[in-house]
Amino acid sequence: MALTDLKSLDKSSLREFMKNEGLPAFRAGQLLHWMYEKNITVIGEITEFSKTLRENLSQKAFISTLRVKEMLTSRDGTEKYLFELDDGENFIESVLIPADEDQANDDQNQKTKTPRLTLCISSQAGCAAGCLFCLTGKLGLIRNLTSREIVEQVLSVQRHITPRKITNIVFMGMGEPLNNIENVADALRILTELVHFSKRRITVSTSGIVPGILKLPEMAPMVNLAVSLNAATDETRNHIMPINRRYGLPSLMQALRQFPVPSRGRITFEYVLLGGINDSLADARSLVKLLHGIPSKVNLIPFNRHEGSEFHAPSAQKVLAFQKALLDSGCTAIIRKSKGADILAACGQLKAKYELKK
Numbered sequence: 001m002a003l004t005d006l007k008s009l010d011k012s013s014l015r016e017f018m019k020n021e022g023l024p025a026f027r028a029g030q031l032l033h034w035m036y037e038k039n040i041t042v043i044g045e046i047t048e049f050s051k052t053l054r055e056n057l058s059q060k061a062f063i064s065t066l067r068v069k070e071m072l073t074s075r076d077g078t079e080k081y082l083f084e085l086d087d088g089e090n091f092i093e094s095v096l097i098p099a100d101e102d103q104a105n106d107d108q109n110q111k112t113k114t115p116r117l118t119l120c121i122s123s124q125a126g127c128a129a130g131c132l133f134c135l136t137g138k139l140g141l142i143r144n145l146t147s148r149e150i151v152e153q154v155l156s157v158q159r160h161i162t163p164r165k166i167t168n169i170v171f172m173g174m175g176e177p178l179n180n181i182e183n184v185a186d187a188l189r190i191l192t193e194l195v196h197f198s199k200r201r202i203t204v205s206t207s208g209i210v211p212g213i214l215k216l217p218e219m220a221p222m223v224n225l226a227v228s229l230n231a232a233t234d235e236t237r238n239h240i241m242p243i244n245r246r247y248g249l250p251s252l253m254q255a256l257r258q259f260p261v262p263s264r265g266r267i268t269f270e271y272v273l274l275g276g277i278n279d280s281l282a283d284a285r286s287l288v289k290l291l292h293g294i295p296s297k298v299n300l301i302p303f304n305r306h307e308g309s310e311f312h313a314p315s316a317q318k319v320l321a322f323q324k325a326l327l328d329s330g331c332t333a334i335i336r337k338s339k340g341a342d343i344l345a346a347c348g349q350l351k352a353k354y355e356l357k358k
C-alpha cells in the first residue's frame with residue numbers, strides 16, 4: 001500500500017485521515033503544528049505522540065520535503081538553492097538575500113532586532129511571461145507549482161539556516177505568481193495560518209497580470225504587492241515585456257489605483273535599468289508621471305548582464321541621474337545592487353545553467 005504524504009492533505013482531509021485511523025480530530029491539529037510550526041520532516045520526531053502512535057503512523061504515512069540539488073553561497077552572503085521537484089525532471093530556485101545597507105539602516109531605525117533575511121521563492125517551473133531580460137522567460141512555462149511545493153521552499157530553507165530566521169518572503173523567483181493565483185493563494189494561507197508568517201512581511205511580485213491584481217486582495221488580503229514595471233511607456237514595455245501587449249499600461253495603472261494599500265503602505269515598483277533602452281531622463285520623467293497619485297516606492301536595479309543577453313548594463317552615471325530625477329520629483333527611489341552575481345543569482349540563472357549542463 002502506498003504511503004500517504006501528510007503534507008498533501010489540507011486540514012479537513014487530515015482530520016478525515018486521522019478519523020480513518022481511529023484517532024481523534026485534535027491529533028490533526030497537533031500534526032499540523034509539528035509539520036508547519038516546528039518544521040519537522042520525520043513522524044518519529046513528534047514527541048507529543050506516543051511511541052506506538054508514531055510507529056503506526058509511520059507505516060501508513062510520511063512527510064514530504066523538496067530535495068536540495070545544489071546550494072551556492074555568494075561572496076556577498078546571498079544563498080541560492082536549486083530544488084528538485086518530485087518528478088525528478090524539473091528544478092526550481094529560491095534565493096536567500098541578506099539586507100543591504102539601506103535595508104539594514106531601515107531595520108535599525110525601526111528597532112527591528114532580527115536582521116532582515118529575505119527569501120525569494122518561485123511560483124512556477126519556467127514562466128510564460130517571456131520578459132526579454134530574464135533567463136526564466138527563455139525557458140517558457142513548464143508547469144505551475146503546487147501550494148505544497150511553494151510552501152516547502154520556505155520550510156526547507158528555514159531548516160537549512162536555523163538558528164537564523166527568514167524574516168521576509170517575496171514571490172520574485174521563477175514564474176509569474178498571478179498566473180498561478182489559486183495555488184499561490186493557498187500557499188499564502190498555509191504560510192500565514194499554519195507557519196504563522198506575518199502577511200505584512202510577504203510580497204507578491206507581478207509582471208502586470210491585471211485580472212490577478214484585481215483578484216489578489218480578495219484571495220490573499222493584506223499581502224504586499226510589487227510590480228515589475230521596467231518601462232514607463234507602452235512602446236518600450238511592449239518591446240521588453242510581451243505581457244504588456246495583453247495588459248497595457250493604462251489598464252495596469254487603473255488596476256493598481258484600485259489596489260487596497262494599507263495606511264503607510266506602498267506598492268513597490270521594480271525597474272531594471274537596461275543600458276540605452278529605458279535609462280534616459282525622458283524615461284525617468286515618464287515614470288514620475290505614470291506613478292503620480294499612487295503610494296509607491298521604486299527599486300532601481302541596474303541590469304546584471306548574463307551570457308547570451310541582448311541587453312547591456314547602464315552606466316553608473318545614468319543610474320545616478322535617473323535616481324536623482326525621481327528623487328527631485330518627490331518619488332522614493334532606491335538603487336538596489338544586483339546580489340549574488342558570482343553564483344548566478346538573477347532570476348532563473350542557476351536553473352538555466354543546470355538545464356544547459358543536462
Ligand code: SF4
Pocket residue numbers: 127128129130131134135136137138173174175176206207228347
Ligand atoms: S521576469 Fe518574472 S515574469 Fe518575467 S519572464 Fe522572468 S520569471 Fe517570468
